[in-house]
Amino acid sequence: MLAYGTLIGFDRMAADARLAPDLRRRAVLAVMAADEMRNYELLAVRLDELGADPETAMAPFAEPLEAFHGATAPRTWLEGLIKAYVGDGIADDFYREVAEFLPEEADRTLVQQVLHDTRHADFAVAEVRAAVEEDPSVAGRLALWARRLVGEAFSQAQRVAAEREALTDLVVAGSGDITGIGELFKRLTSAHSARMKALGLSN
Template structure:
């Protein structure tokens, strides 16, 4: 259910709550927009190392989708009267550093990174969007990898693992590193920009931290299920 200024209690004025909520939404959309833009650049670059043109097209299509997601976030920020570049700026260094820490060593690791990171970020956005107004919630709902793309990526990974079982231990370890880095990134961004504090008039940092913890736990469980589906240990 979306949040409105009328939900504010006596301790927080409607104007104060509305301003706090709007600031939260701009922060969130800015972080998503830059994340999607950087994902576009990363996937397009990783596609160059594909062993075949068909494989290259898989990440190429995902890159195109990511750019569409970026444009959707910018459009929503424009609707709010916000400059998308200014909204993204606080996240550039943080997101770029994440991708430097998780730079794939080869094509196999590129596929696994796309599989892990896209799923986790999509689920995180969906969990946060449940608390938002309808317009923002609908915009964020567009930021997800399609079921067809996920199935294609899963199929490539399973084929790759069946053809070379020696990859299993390395990719399982890589998957664990990726999920750890991704969840740490969510926590880092949340701590820096007070995600979730703006969603309730009586919200505190402690309550927001507890809610973020619950979301991270769900993300971890879902990641484990996906790794099991590939025959890998999370």
């Protein structure tokens, strides 16, 4: 799931970079996209080691991840940045938690390693804050956009959970019980709220 996520994340972020108002900003998003492929390579090597063909292993996740990106194609530069910061942020938090449940240490380490580099978080935050300061009327629309991103992410995650028993079992076993799962989601939501606050988009 993570491998296909990097592959399509690369594709979409590369396209979103075109929304940048200038070449300097475009390059920042393009570098973020390029990082996805470095991560893809690490994941593909591990899948190979495990005797799994990356293509076959990724196939079941293509549809939900395509659906997520199809429903959340940014129309503006700021929407693209928020998607990279807020959308990838919540996905990374989820993968980081689930990685802890993996039996092999090599896999736990690998997942931590391929989560998005935070070096561009400050850039996204500064860009969005500056835009909101300049024109406070955009805040409401951008906050709605972020909410839509999270809604789509959860909706596709639920779809994956329903179809992929192995993943669901991992999360359930790792969390301990239904309370544990509830707490996991509470942590995801609280980290999301912190990001929205950093962007100046919280209510």
